[in-house]
Amino acid sequence: MAVKTLYKTINTNGEYSCGDIGVTTDEWLDLLNDEKSMPYHEALLCFLRQKEHKATCTKVSQVYGKPAQYYNSKVYNFSKWVQKRLNRFSVKDADDKDTYWCITMQKGWDTKQGFQWQLRDELVEALRIYLMKALIDVFRNGKPFNGYYEEYKWDLLDRSVGKDVLAVFDGLRGKNIIDNPRTDSVIKYLVENEADKTRVCCQHLIDESVPLNDRLAAFKAEIKALCPSKWKNTANDERTASALLTCVYPETYTFYKDEIYKNICDYFGYTSRKAGKKYEHFMELVNGFVKSYGEEIQQIMLNEIKGFKNKPLNLAVQTLFWCMKDYMKEELKNKMTTETNNSSKETWYDDVVRTWERRKNVVLYGAPGTGKTYDVPELAVRLCDPAFMATDPSREEIVSRYNQLKTEKRIAFTTFHQSLDYEDWIEGLRPVVNENSQVTYKIVSGIFKKLCEEAERPVVKDKQVGIADNAVVWKVSLQGTGDNDVRRECMENSHIRIGWDGYGPVISDETDWSVYNGEGKQILDAYINKMKIGDIVMSCYSSQTIDAIGVVIGDYEFEDKFPNYKRVRRVNWLVKNINENIVEMNDGKTMTLGTVYRLNSITLDNVKSILEKYNTSSKMEENDKAYVMVIDELNRGNVSKVFGELITLLEADKRKGRINAESVVLPYSKKGFHIPNNVYLIATMNTADRSLGSLDYAIRRRFAFIAEKPFGLDVEGFDEELFEKVSSLFVKNFDDYKESGWDQTMKLESADTLSEEYKPEDVWIGHSYFLMQDEEGEDNTSNRLLYEIIPLLEEYVRDGVLTAEVQDVIDELYKQATE
Structure with a gap:
């Protein structure tokens, strides 16, 4: 030839x-x-x-x-x-x-x-085929399902046959198909309280005459509308929708998880789509793999699924990708070297976290749109949960973990403003109305003090002990003070007992309180309803001392076998037969006659110190988990006023447990206060408002200041040409910066159109301004130019940040936006 x-x-x-x-x-x-x-x-x-x-x-x-x-x-x-x-x-x-x-x-x-x-x-197509065939070979030669238990998915399909769509939706609970910790309670609420409306929502979702993305959007909106407005998780995501669709139409749809979709896109070189359109793309990809490899893949797992009636090929393909997810991630990582493989942004994250761990307090500062607030969730999760970050999670998964850490009270968030003061931040007096409708004042911990209290809360080493993470400490009197029959019986048989037996075993609105002239009503409410399993009880021996500490391990019971003091709760005694004076740790107060009440001044740390004294400390240990205080817009508040005398305590070497540890006595509670060593602060500052100088040196020297510079994004909807055009007004060496891979440590040179008074990184409009698509994929270039970018540039000209020479560029942008 x-x-x-x-x-x-x-x-x-x-x-x-x-x-x-x-x-x-x-x-x-x-x-x-x-x-x-x-x-x-x-x-x-x-x-x-x-x-x-x-x-x-x-x-x-x-x-x-x-x-x-x-x-x-x-x-x-x-x-x-x-x-x-x-x-x-x-x-x-x-x-x-x-x-x-x-x-x-x-x-x-x-x-x-x-x-x-x-x-x-x-x-491209040949490379994808080559990768897929190699993946199938590895799967074929490994353990069934690569060691995972996957049969439950086929079982769910068989169990869903013939069911009403609402029953199918309810059947998703607890099946590991959806995000069960967040959605199970939502589904339960909808099925029990909004059954008819939820059924209609589900019917709309499975209506095949409507395009899939339209159905997904409608499902998201309709389900959310049925849930209480304060709920953040409403079981309306693509994963939940996919599960319902799959159970109804198993031959057409299969189960979806964002982690698997991202894996497929990264591994085979597909461009991922935005939320709301991901599942449609996922099914396009899966169906393509089904056409070429579905029968072959199903044959590999046939022994495991032969007992099930429904055997859709798309589920076999989905299962392969789930079982091989770790292998695929590892293969992707193997194409990179250990240190130089990371992008500049990845290296930047690592550097910031290392600095943060060392200094304890950092400020992310930069111009508008540089991603300061956007970066906080990833930095916080990297610090708090490095094992989670090692799984290479998606942005959505990182934000979800960040919000979970908030729920766990390991992260607290606030925005500084002019009216925020010391009482909001540390502690202050708040008016409360008592049972007699009289106004009294209560000492209330502020947001930062609450975080420090959580960080100092000891961790239970032996989970069998039963102490809850948020345990409350209670005082309980066992037939009064001193040695007595009830006390001895309780110690021997691991429970606590109190009286008012004449009210009967069940306390309710029907209870006849006249039996004891209304006495004991609040005590019984505390004992039966407010005291929780996992709480701590201290057995009162005298007004100043306790003789035992235990953990509540049982609900309220009424036992007629006792002649009196028949109200019983089972307790695991951690230490008994002691004689410990608790007046000092109880803020100098002796215990009162009340049979049961909360000891608000005594913390788990106090409990731990007593257990250590009696050689039972192995049940609890110091908390070394990281706790994070996020402060948005640090320079918007009067920082010195907010922190007050705690400025010194912010320093790393002044934290509790460090060589130069310091504490202060708080003005209202008169209690000593220190900042635990496992508390970290991260703040953001917008430098374009020129307020950085308003922070005094006492504040500034206790934080590490980290610049956030704009950089180009390799994502759909980012207008690279427009970003470069506007950037050239601020930065002379933009091309070098871009060629460096957006190296955040690179020194930027001021453009001729930038006033000599300003550094480029302080005012250069950030990359987020040039994301021109909304969540639905609609182009917003005109609106962004007219109402965000052009007004900001014009303001810069009026304030002397940019010279008048930029007006020609502004005119060009206006023409582009209005054509």
């Missing part, structure tokens, strides 16, 4: 190409299976996993770590080998010299960052 000569040409768009070289997907796959092509696979996969499979060698180098020349050489030599192996064409340039890149790449064009190339479509 004669060798055909192809020529690399350039079109009017500046794109270089030699056209179709006539190599089919099957031929590319045959080439990839040749052992001689193996040395080139890594470079090809790196290009495959770039957006639209196009990149410069410099960009690939920044992502995967090896020198740009490495990738250049690999693609060049692979192309040369393909030409020789096929021996049916050669490619020449305009000077009639041999050229090779056009063989692997369908087109290329010159950019400021270097020459950018795009993989041929047929090669």
Whole structure:
């Protein structure tokens, strides 16, 4: 066969190409299976996993770590080998010299960052087939389901057959198909309280005459509308919707999880879509895999699922991707080196966390739109839960974990403002109305003090002990004070007993309180309703001392076998037969005659100290988990006024347990206060408002200040051209900054249009302003320009931040927005 000569040409768009070289997907796959092509696979996969499979060698180098020349050489030599192996064409340039890149790449064009190339479509498809076949082989040769228990999914499908759609929805609870910890209680509420309306919502979702994305959007809105407005989780996400659709139409749909979708996109080089459109794309991908590999994959797991009636191929494919998720992630990581593989942003995150761990307090500062508040969840989760971050979670999963940590009281959030003061931050007096309708004042802990109290709360080592993480400490009198029969019986048989037996076993609105002239009503309410399993009880021996400490392990019971004091709660005694004076830790107060009441001044840390004294400390240990105080807009408040005398305590070496530990006596409670060593502060500041100088040096020297600079985003909807155009008004060396991979440590040079009084990083409009698509994918370029970017630029001109020379650019932007 004669060798055909192809020529690399350039079109009017500046794109270089030699056209179709006539190599089919099957031929590319045959080439990839040749052992001689193996040395080139890594470079090809790196290009495959770039957006639209196009990149410069410099960009690939920044992502995967090896020198740009490495990738250049690999693609060049692979192309040369393909030409020789096929021996049916050669490619020449305009000077009639041999050229090779056009063989692997369908087109290329010159950019400021270097020459950018795009993989041929047929090669992209061949690489995906090659990856999938290898994945199936690994799955086939491993344990059934790779060691996971997956049969429950087929069981759920069989159990759903013939059920009403509401029953199917209710049947998702506890099945590990959805985000059960967040959605089970929501589904239970909807089924029990809004059954008819929820059924209609579910029927709308399974109406196949309506496009899928429209149904998903409607389901999200309708379910949310049925839930109480204060609820954050409303069981209306794509994962929950997919589960319902799958149980109703198992041959058409399959179960969805964002982690699996992201894995597939990253591994095979697909561009992921936005929330609300992910599931549709996921099903497109799964159906494609079903068509090519569904039968083969199902045969591998047939022994495990042969007992089930429903055996949809799409579920077999979904299960393979779930079972192989860790393998796929590891393969992706293996394409990167250990230190240089991370993008500049990843390295920045690591650097910030290391600084934060050392200094305890950091401030993220920068111009509007640079991502200061956006970065806080990831930084906080990296600090609080590094094991979770090791799983390479998605942004959605990180934010979900961040919110979970808030629920666990390990993260607290506040925004500083002018009216915020010391009493909101540490402690203050708050008016309360007592049972006699009289106004009294109560000492209430502020947001930061509450976080410190949580951070200081000891951790229960032995979970069998039964102490709750949020345990309350109660005083209980066992037949009064001193030694007595009831006390001895309670100690021997591990419970506590109180009286008022004449009210009967059940206390309710029907109780006749006249029996004891109303006495004991509040005590019984505390004992029966407010005292919880896991709380601590201290047995009162005298007005000043206790003789035992226990953990409540049983609900209220009324036992007639006792002649009196028949109201019983089971207790696990941690220590007995002691004589411990608790007046000092009880804020100098002796115990009163009340049989049961809460000891508000005594903390779990106090309990731990008593247990240590009597050699039972192994049941509890110090809390070393990280707790985070997030302060948005730090410079909006009167910081010195808010922190007051606690400024000194912020320093790392002044924390509790450190060599120079300090504490202060609080003005209202008169109690000593210190900041635990496991409390970390992170604040944000907008430098464009020029308020950074308002922080006095006493504050500034106790925080590490970390700049947030704008950088380009490789995401759908980011207008790179517009970002570069506006950025050039602030930064002279923008091209160098971009070429560096947006190195956050790089020194920026001021553009000629920027006033000498300002640094670029303090006022340069951030990258988030140039995200031009909303969550529904609608283009918002015109609105963003008219109402956000142009007004900010004009304000900069009025304030002297930018010179008048930028008006021509502003006029161009206005024209672009209104055309």
